[in-house]
Amino acid sequence: MKRKVLKILIVILLISLPVILHQTYRWMTALPDRITIAAGHSEGRYYGMAEQLKSMLQEQLPIKVEILETQGSLENLKLLREGKADLGFYQPGTEFELTQREPGPKKQKRAVASDNDEICFIANLYSQVMHVIVPLDSEIISVSELKGKRIAIGLPGSGDLAASLPLLDHLQLNLNEIDPAYLTYREIEEQFGQKRLDAVFMTLGVEAPILHQLLESGQFRLLEIPYIGALTRRETHFYPYEIPAGMYSRKQRVIPERNLPTVACGALLLTRESVSDELVSVVTSQVLHQNFSRQMHLNELSAQGNTFARENQGFPMHDGADHVYNPELKPFLNSEFVEATEGMRSFIVSMLIAGYLLIHWFQKRRMKAKEHRLDRYIRQLVDIENQQMKLDGNKAEDGPALLTLLDDVTSLRQHTLKQFSAHELNEDRATDVFLEMCHALSDKINAKLLGWKIDRLGEKMKDD
Known part of the structure; x- marks a missing residue:
């Protein structure tokens, strides 16, 4: 009965196991109710992409998306490490440049990574291109004349500042040889209008609104950066880039007048390793969708697709993103x-x-x-053996007694065999021993009976 109940319980467990695993899987991979995107300044391009991504995610998923306005790439990375942001935009090289140099009023400190929660890569979105901009009427003709000038090099913690520092080093200038200005884009426009600013270093996508506002006005021009190969060889997060002629203006004044060599770096969308694979897969799919790249004017991403998006720079790819880039490698279990x-x-x-x-x-x-089932039968067999030991077959009354004991052994053996199946007889060594004892005792009794019969036969012959 107990074995039958146990078998029923095992069958029920096996039947319910897939349901239990499915529910556990859904619970473990459930999407969060709310996510946060670290997006940079509200007037920057990162913020605009964060808003577009928020709209697309909230339309597709039952989640709320919060956008954090930050000081730029370095703070975005810090918020990701601290678990205060789930997604964040980042310019490669920012952390290294801003922690190895003295970039502004106070030295930036590296964010401390939380245990076992690595920063992971989702996608490369567009090229952030280095621009050196001066007023049209400026006496500055080349970058070699920037010494002693007031130059906007980006806000503390921003990708602009992280790109400006190696550029200054490339131009063999340090912060003490210029008048550095840490300004927002709005402040840059204001100070240019007030003639308080000589130049600006901007590292932005060529579609950035601030670039078009400045350069389409016809009041500014671009300076060429010399020795691009040397700069990209030394600063590995930069790569050569060429701004097409007429990119910003083709009316009164063509800007630039010819293809302008410069450098660029990526614009990465990052996350934490602990963020849900399902969520990151959805985010990656949205970023790679043509609607997103077209609406955000991400021409490189739109034209090259996965090839451009996967151009990672220094971060391991998140499993959720990898499932989108390599769907054939997606494991059966999350x-x-x-x-x-x-x-x-x-x-x-x-x-x-x-x-x-x-x-x-x-x-x-x-x-x-x-007690083994044979124990009782063995004791009975021993009793029979003890009884036969008292009979030596020499007396006339021993014969009937021995015959009775022999019948008792036979009956006991037959009764015992009925209690066991053929399988039990084959598996249980005790039954073999019992049967051998029965045969030995029968042989012993038969021997005494034979002696008793011979004695009786001799007595009969004497009487005759």
Whole structure:
């Protein structure tokens, strides 16, 4: 009865196991109710992309998206590490440049990474191009004449500042040889209008509104950066870039007048390793969708697709993003589910093994403590053997007694065999021993009977 109940319970467990695993999988990979995007300044391009991404995600998923206005790439990275942001925009090289140099009023400190929560890559969005802009009527003809000038080099913690520092180093200028200005884009426009600013270093996508506002006005021009190869060789996060002639103005004045060599770096969308694979997969799909790249004028991403988006610079790719880039490699089980249930699975397997060993030990102990079914028959057989030992077959009355004992052995053997199946007889060594004892005792009784019959036959011959 107990075995039957145990079998029923095992069958029920096996039937319900897929349901349990499915519900556990859904619970472990459920999307969060709210996510946060670290987006930079409200007037910057990062912020505009964050708003577009927010609109697309909230339209597709039952989540709320919050956008954080920050000081730029360095703060975005810090918020990601601290777990205060789930997504963040980042300019490669920012952390290194702003922690290795003295970039402004006070030295920036590196954000401390939280334990076991690595920063991961989602997508490269567009090229952030270095621009050196001066007023049209400025006496500055080349970048070699920037010494002693008031130059806007970006806000503390921003990608603009992180790109400006290696450019100054490339031009063999340090912060003490210029008048650095840490200004917002709005302040740059105001101070240019007030003749308080000589030049500005901007590292932005060529579609950035601030660039078009300045250069389409016809009141500014671009300076060429010399020795691009040397700059890109030394600063690995930069790569050569060429601004097409007439990119910003083709009316009264063509800007630039010819293809202008410069450098650029990527604009990365990052996340944390702990962020849901499902969420990151959706975000990656949205970023790669043509609607997003067209609305945000991400021409490189639109034209080159996955090839451009996967141009990573220094961060491991998140599993959720990798599932989108390489759908054929997507595992059957979500990696989050596998990792999250690893401890549970180890515990369950250990408990099953321990349970099996305990049950096996308990059964063996119970079998040892419990009388074997043959024990009673063996005792009866021993009683018969003791009785036959009292009969030597020499007396006349021994014969009938021995015959009775022989019949008792035969009956006991037949009754015992009826209690066991053929499988039990084959598996249980005790039955073999019992049968051998029966045969030996029968042979012993038969021998005494034979002697008794011979004696009786001799007595009869004497009488005759």
